[in-house]
Amino acid sequence: MTETQTFAPSPPRSRSRIIALDVVRGFALCGILLVNLPPIMSLSSIDSAGQALPIYRLLEDTVQNRFFPIFSFLFGIGFGLMWLGAGRRSARPRLALLRRFAFLGLLGGLHQLLQPGEALLPYALAGIVLLLPATWIPARLLGWVTSILGAVLLAAGVATGGGLTLIPGLFLVGFAVGRSGFIRSVLAHPGRVAIAGAFALTVTFIGFATTDYLTRHINGWINAGLGLSMALTYIAVILLLLHTPAEAVLKSVFAPLGRMALSNYVGATLILVSVRMIVPDLTRLDDHGGYVAGLVICLAIIIVQIIVSTLWLRRFGQGPLEKLWRLVTWGRLTSSRG
Numbered sequence: 001m002t003e004t005q006t007f008a009p010s011p012p013r014s015r016s017r018i019i020a021l022d023v024v025r026g027f028a029l030c031g032i033l034l035v036n037l038p039p040i041m042s043l044s045s046i047d048s049a050g051q052a053l054p055i056y057r058l059l060e061d062t063v064q065n066r067f068f069p070i071f072s073f074l075f076g077i078g079f080g081l082m083w084l085g086a087g088r089r090s091a092r093p094r095l096a097l098l099r100r101f102a103f104l105g106l107l108g109g110l111h112q113l114l115q116p117g118e119a120l121l122p123y124a125l126a127g128i129v130l131l132l133p134a135t136w137i138p139a140r141l142l143g144w145v146t147s148i149l150g151a152v153l154l155a156a157g158v159a160t161g162g163g164l165t166l167i168p169g170l171f172l173v174g175f176a177v178g179r180s181g182f183i184r185s186v187l188a189h190p191g192r193v194a195i196a197g198a199f200a201l202t203v204t205f206i207g208f209a210t211t212d213y214l215t216r217h218i219n220g221w222i223n224a225g226l227g228l229s230m231a232l233t234y235i236a237v238i239l240l241l242l243h244t245p246a247e248a249v250l251k252s253v254f255a256p257l258g259r260m261a262l263s264n265y266v267g268a269t270l271i272l273v274s275v276r277m278i279v280p281d282l283t284r285l286d287d288h289g290g291y292v293a294g295l296v297i298c299l300a301i302i303i304v305q306i307i308v309s310t311l312w313l314r315r316f317g318q319g320p321l322e323k324l325w326r327l328v329t330w331g332r333l334t335s336s337r338g
Contacts, residue, residue, distance in 0.1 A: 018081075020187050023250050024238050025074050026257030030302050031067030031234075033268050034059060037294045040115055040272045041282055044289055055291040057213055065162050065227030068119065070235060072167050075123060076150075076174020079131050083179055089330050094132060100329040101127040107266070107321070115269050119164075126167045131175055146176040154228075162224025190243045197236025203229040256309035257302075260319030264305045271301050 037043065038056070045056045052060075079097075086093035101124045108120030137145050154169025177183050186192050207216075207226045216223045241250055257264055275297055282290030312319065318326070 018183065018187070019251060019255055020239060020242055021074060021077065021183075022255040022258035023242065024070065024235055024254075024258070025261050026254030026259075027234070027238055027250075028067045028070040028074070029257050029261050029264055030254075030298075031063050032071060032265065033298050033301060034063045034295070035067060036115060036118075036269065036272065037291075037298055039117065040269065041276055041290065041294055043282065043291060043294060047289065052213070053289045053291065055288050055295075059291075060217065060223075061208075061213070062230070065223060066230045066234065068163075069166055069170055069228055069231040071119070072123075072170035073174045073231075076131070076171040076176075077178035077183060078174075079127065079171070080175040080178020080180070081183075083135060083175075094135060096329050096331075097132060097135075098128065100325065101132070103325055103328040107262075111266060111269065114273050118269070120265075122164050122167055126171055130168055130171055134172065134175060143176050143180050146172045150174075150176060158224045158228065159221050161220025162227055166224070166228075187239065190240055193236050193239045197233055197240065200229045200232035200236060204233055252310075253306055256313055257305060259313060260305075260309045260322060262325065263319035263321040264309065266321060267305065268301050272297070 038045070038059075043056075045052055047053055082097070083093075086097060090096040104120055104127070105124030108118060108122070108124055111118045111120055134142070134146055150169045150172030152169070154166065154173060157165035157167075157169050204226060207222065207229065211219075211222055216226065238250065238254075241247070279285070282293045284290075285293035309319070316323070
């Protein structure tokens with residue numbers, strides 16, 4: 001189906017939801033909350049002697065730049081999966097997806113008022129600049145072009161220190177993976193996941209064994225590279241655990257968070273900002289720069305969001321922001337005017 005056709009789109013064929021992606025996304029959401037804790041709560045990274053706080057160093061080495069790549073990669077995968085069925089949902093699928101990114105950009109712009117440096121606005125811009133144009137690449141070349149270009153951009157992002165510069169590469173690589181069916185193949189073969197995880201873990205171990213904290217954080221490319229290797233390690237561990245008796249627990253805990261990731265991401269910011277208004281200085285609550293109190297608050301937020309997400313999905317089937325996002329994207333189209 002092309003965008004120039006004028007008849008109403010046919011109902012989309014059902015595609016089974018990949019629950020494993022929801023689990024990984026929910027797990028990553030917990031890490032993102034820890035990443036956002038210091039800037040939102042204005043927690044210092046150093047003590048009175050000018051040394052990095054132990055808990056801050058731990059978060060820098062295990063959380064910062066580790067979960068953001070997971071989210072970005074999953075975003076690309078999600079777009080790839082969505083593009084597979086976009087032509088069945090709308091007679092003008094690119095226009096629908098442009099509306100999707102525009103909504104995300106608007107939400108991100110508002111979110112920036114509460115959390116400067118948040119990811120939604122950059123995601124929206126990268127989606128419009130990179131992902132949408134990529135859909136015009138001929139299908140026979142799309143996988144190769146997006147994979148190679150994504151890998152090049154990803155390497156460039158690591159070389160420049162990571163952060164937001166990783167988004168273009170992770171988006172394109174994720175897009176290639178999502179639209180190819182590769183993700184379902186990998187999930188069905190845990191041995192491949194184990195190999196990838198072992199490689200990532202080895203790289204991570206070597207990186208930490210040959211550098212110290214100061215070296216890793218002065219040389220941004222080292223930290224960015226370790227961030228990617230640890231992100232892949234985290235993904236592999238979660239996916240492998242889904243093939244063990246822990247599967248039921250992981251799905252019940254993290255899948256609801258992942259299915260309502262947008263609502264929970266914004267909701268967590270609202271809660272943290274509210275807490276900061278009530279308790280503007282967490283350093284008064286502990287002897288570790290306020291980080292212990294902050295981690296307790298984050299744990300409470302996660303527990304509440306797990307409960308609320310589970311109950312909400314049982315009643316409504318989709319998160320509030322997710323439902324609005326879907327409505328803005330697809331609407332009730334009956335013509336090519338979209």
